[in-house]
Amino acid sequence: MILTQTKALFIDAYRELNAKKLFWLTLGLNLLVVVLYASLGINDKGVTLLHWNFESRFFNTALVSKELFYTLQFTQWGVPIWLTWATAILALISTAGIIPEMVSGGAIEPVLSKPIGRSRLFLTKYMTGLLFVALQVLIFTLGCILVMGIRGGAWNFNLLLAVPIVLAFFSYLYAFCAFVGLVTKSTIAALLLTILFWLAIWIVNTGDQMLIMQREGSIIQVEDRQLDIDKQIEFADKRIEQLREQGKPVPGDEGNPLPEGYEDIQEAVNPALRMSRSRLEEAKDSEITWTAWAGRIFTLKTILPKTQDTVRLLERHLITDEDMAKLMGFDAQSQPQNNSENDPAFADPRAAERSAEIMRKRSITWVLGTSFLYEFLLLGLCCVIFVRRDF
Amino acid sequence: MSPTMTPVIDIQGVEKTYNRRIKALRGVDLQVGEGEIFGLLGPNGAGKSTLVKIMTTVIHASKCQGTVLGKKVGDKAALRDIGYLPEHHRFPPYLTGRQVLEYFGAMSGINRKDRKARASELLELVGMESWHKDKLGSYSKGMRQRVGLAQALMNDPQLVILDEPTDGVDPSGRRDIRNILTQLKDEGRTIFLNSHLLSELEMVCDRVAIMVHGLVSTQGTIEELTADQSGFEIATNAPIDQSLLSQISTLPQIPPILDAKDPTRMTFQTDNAAAVQPAIDALRKQSIIIESAGFKRPSLEDLFMQVVDTNQGDKPGAISGAKGANS
Ligand SMILES: Nc1ncnc2c1ncn2[C@@H]1O[C@H](COP(=O)(O)OP(=O)(O)OP(=O)(O)O)[C@@H](O)[C@H]1O
Ligand SMILES: [Mg+2]
Numbered sequence: 001m002i003l004t005q006t007k008a009l010f011i012d013a014y015r016e017l018n019a020k021k022l023f024w025l026t027l028g029l030n031l032l033v034v035v036l037y038a039s040l041g042i043n044d045k046g047v048t049l050l051h052w053n054f055e056s057r058f059f060n061t062a063l064v065s066k067e068l069f070y071t072l073q074f075t076q077w078g079v080p081i082w083l084t085w086a087t088a089i090l091a092l093i094s095t096a097g098i099i100p101e102m103v104s105g106g107a108i109e110p111v112l113s114k115p116i117g118r119s120r121l122f123l124t125k126y127m128t129g130l131l132f133v134a135l136q137v138l139i140f141t142l143g144c145i146l147v148m149g150i151r152g153g154a155w156n157f158n159l160l161l162a163v164p165i166v167l168a169f170f171s172y173l174y175a176f177c178a179f180v181g182l183v184t185k186s187t188i189a190a191l192l193l194t195i196l197f198w199l200a201i202w203i204v205n206t207g208d209q210m211l212i213m214q215r216e217g218s219i220i221q222v223e224d225r226q227l228d229i230d231k232q233i234e235f236a237d238k239r240i241e242q243l244r245e246q247g248k249p250v251p252g253d254e255g256n257p258l259p260e261g262y263e264d265i266q267e268a269v270n271p272a273l274r275m276s277r278s279r280l281e282e283a284k285d286s287e288i289t290w291t292a293w294a295g296r297i298f299t300l301k302t303i304l305p306k307t308q309d310t311v312r313l314l315e316r317h318l319i320t321d322e323d324m325a326k327l328m329g330f331d332a333q334s335q336p337q338n339n340s341e342n343d344p345a346f347a348d349p350r351a352a353e354r355s356a357e358i359m360r361k362r363s364i365t366w367v368l369g370t371s372f373l374y375e376f377l378l379l380g381l382c383c384v385i386f387v388r389r390d391f
Numbered sequence: 392m393s394p395t396m397t398p399v400i401d402i403q404g405v406e407k408t409y410n411r412r413i414k415a416l417r418g419v420d421l422q423v424g425e426g427e428i429f430g431l432l433g434p435n436g437a438g439k440s441t442l443v444k445i446m447t448t449v450i451h452a453s454k455c456q457g458t459v460l461g462k463k464v465g466d467k468a469a470l471r472d473i474g475y476l477p478e479h480h481r482f483p484p485y486l487t488g489r490q491v492l493e494y495f496g497a498m499s500g501i502n503r504k505d506r507k508a509r510a511s512e513l514l515e516l517v518g519m520e521s522w523h524k525d526k527l528g529s530y531s532k533g534m535r536q537r538v539g540l541a542q543a544l545m546n547d548p549q550l551v552i553l554d555e556p557t558d559g560v561d562p563s564g565r566r567d568i569r570n571i572l573t574q575l576k577d578e579g580r581t582i583f584l585n586s587h588l589l590s591e592l593e594m595v596c597d598r599v600a601i602m603v604h605g606l607v608s609t610q611g612t613i614e615e616l617t618a619d620q621s622g623f624e625i626a627t628n629a630p631i632d633q634s635l636l637s638q639i640s641t642l643p644q645i646p647p648i649l650d651a652k653d654p655t656r657m658t659f660q661t662d663n664a665a666a667v668q669p670a671i672d673a674l675r676k677q678s679i680i681i682e683s684a685g686f687k688r689p690s691l692e693d694l695f696m697q698v699v700d701t702n703q704g705d706k707p708g709a710i711s712g713a714k715g716a717n718s
Contacts, residue, residue: 004501008497015486109449109477115499
């Protein structure tokens with residue numbers, strides 16, 4: 001009975017999408033991108049696209065193996081750009097209507113008068129939307145595995161991890177979409193508000209990244225300035241010794257008071273130290289400010305679904321730390337290091353490196369756990385609304 | 392419902408308030424016995440669809456006691472044996488007639504093989520077999536209604552609830568539906584019907600209830616409801632004056648009631664033709680020409696109008712909004 005009903009709901013969802021021509025359209029686009037993926041290649045000189053060659057200092061077989069090249073393409077644009085932007089938008093357009101159309105007047109009555117609980121009905125409908133995405137991502141990923149196997153010579157079935165990860169990512173958005181669709185009964189409202197919500201998450205996420213970068217930058221600055229002070233003190237100590245040896249008066253000794261406003265002897269003999277100290281205080285202040293803001297946005301992010309972090313789990317998994325370090329190395333080389341004292345803290349490449357490291361080290365439990373908690377609560381709310389609603 | 396019948400629908404004190412403001416039902420009591428065709432009628436906005444939606448769990452009652460098919464109202468388990476055709480249904484337009492039947496059949500939990508067989512059977516029953524491959528989006532209103540009726544029968548229900556089943560169906564289609572209803576009754580199913588087409592209800596219903604402003608004001612068989620107004624009617628060519636009337640009334644029989652609007656007609660509350668013969672003799676003696684004489688029962692329409700008129704003052708204004716809607 002449950003199986004029969006679930007199957008019927010899935011078949012119906014497929015027919016609905018099919019009637020809108022969206023299922024096959026999205027699938028076609030996915031396959032097109034797989035073909036594009038297949039037309040990319042790498043050789044000892046650089047990157048190739050069909051028969052064109054693009055010479056590259058970094059991307060050639062001497063530095064990057066074919067397998068890593070294809071994996072990188074998959075994790076750098078295949079998943080984050082194609083699957084999580086293009087496919088996700090296509091999928092949202094395709095599936096945003098499922099819930100509003102189910103609850104629209106005239107369509108819901110015959111369904112509600114069947115022996116199926118309302119929560120189950122709602123959740124099954126929600127699942128049909130997810131299944132759409134799962135199928136699309138599965139086909140895309142299988143295509144990519146095939147390309148990588150044939151062109152890259154490595155059969156990496158770990159790429160299949162993209163299916164659950166992209167699905168989890170999409171389910172966060174789709175839960176919101178279903179919620180709006182249920183409340184407003186409007187597909188357009190569901191679609192637009194979901195895209196706005198997504199944008200908001202993206203902004204919070206970007207804010208999170210920037211603030212972490214700022215915070216790390218300010219920490220580095222504090223460290224740098226501390227080092228600078230240490231050097232200045234060392235210099236001052238040497239200078240004091242020198243003065244003593246030469247029998248010259250040392251400020252702070254008896255009969256030779258410290259000049260007004262100086263903290264200690266070192267400062268008196270080395271005025272630069274004083275300046276360094278006040279610069280350290282400044283850096284410490286800014287570190288406190290940035291840490292506070294980064295903390296706040298982290299809290300905000302904790303209650304929101306973590307779309308980008310979820311997608312990045314894939315990269316974490318598919319690219320080893322060593323490969324990552326190698327790639328980061330390229331980046332560092334490509335940026336000449338000429339950071340002056342006046343550059344903003346986050347311009348320091350070390351800050352970028354550290355914050356990337358922090359992002360990569362965020363626990364999977366935090367990323368997925370809090371996101372699923374959000375999803376669970378939202379879907380629970382949907383069920384309550386749907387069960388109590390009169391149609 | 393005769394006392395020996397097992398009630399299929401037995402509900403008491405059903406109340407429904409929409410949005411905490413609109414009192415759609417104000418304590419409805421209703422009994423429907425097994426195997427009968429029950430008609431619920433009432434003016435627009437009386438709450439007929441609301442009652443039906445409560446029985447099919449589409450909406451929640453504010454207050455409700457009693458059972459449908461032996462299960463508490465609102466229990467999903469009862470729905471297995473209930474077939475329902477909603478009022479303003481909109482079945483998925485991307486499905487073909489057959490797919491609609493199979494989809495809703497599956498939602499009722501029927502297995503694939505039975506679904507296929509039953510769908511073919513029902514498409515033929517409602518006369519849609521030649522359209523079964525066309526999408527519902529291309530159907531006319533009456534065709535959708537027929538498919539909707541078939542859909543309500545997919546799960547081989549014991550209780551069939553139809554909310555205005557003949558809405559938009561052509562006269563021959565309406566007759567077909569009437570025949571289907573009698574056939575369903577012969578198969579032992581109970582049918583609950585909401586309709587405005589009083590003449591049709593009259594033809595098929597065993598019992599009716601009239602609902603006004605969220606209350607059932609009368610229910611029973613059509614005979615029961617019209618009993619006190621039916622009788623022998625004599626129509627004459629000239630108005631009967633008071634002296635003649637009192638003269639007839641003194642005859643040892645049932646006294647006549649003169650129609651207030653038309654003094655050429657009088658009614659005797661009896662179905663015994665012999666009992667009115669003395670009155671006819673008396674009239675003939677006065678050389679009054681009798682144009683017609685015979686047993687007369689008020690139509691359901693007369694009854695309906697009467698009930699609605701007497702209840703008009705119940706809740707002023709409630710009905711006026713709905714009056715413009717066609718019935
Ligand atoms: N979803 C709803 N929300 C608010 N009020 C409603 C809703 N559905 C019905 N009503 C109100 O409840 C009352 C009864 O409506 P209902 O549809 O049950 O009448 P009906 O007897 O079926 O009328 P009709 O003969 O026109 O079909 C009406 O006053 C209507 O305005
Ligand atoms: Mg109605």
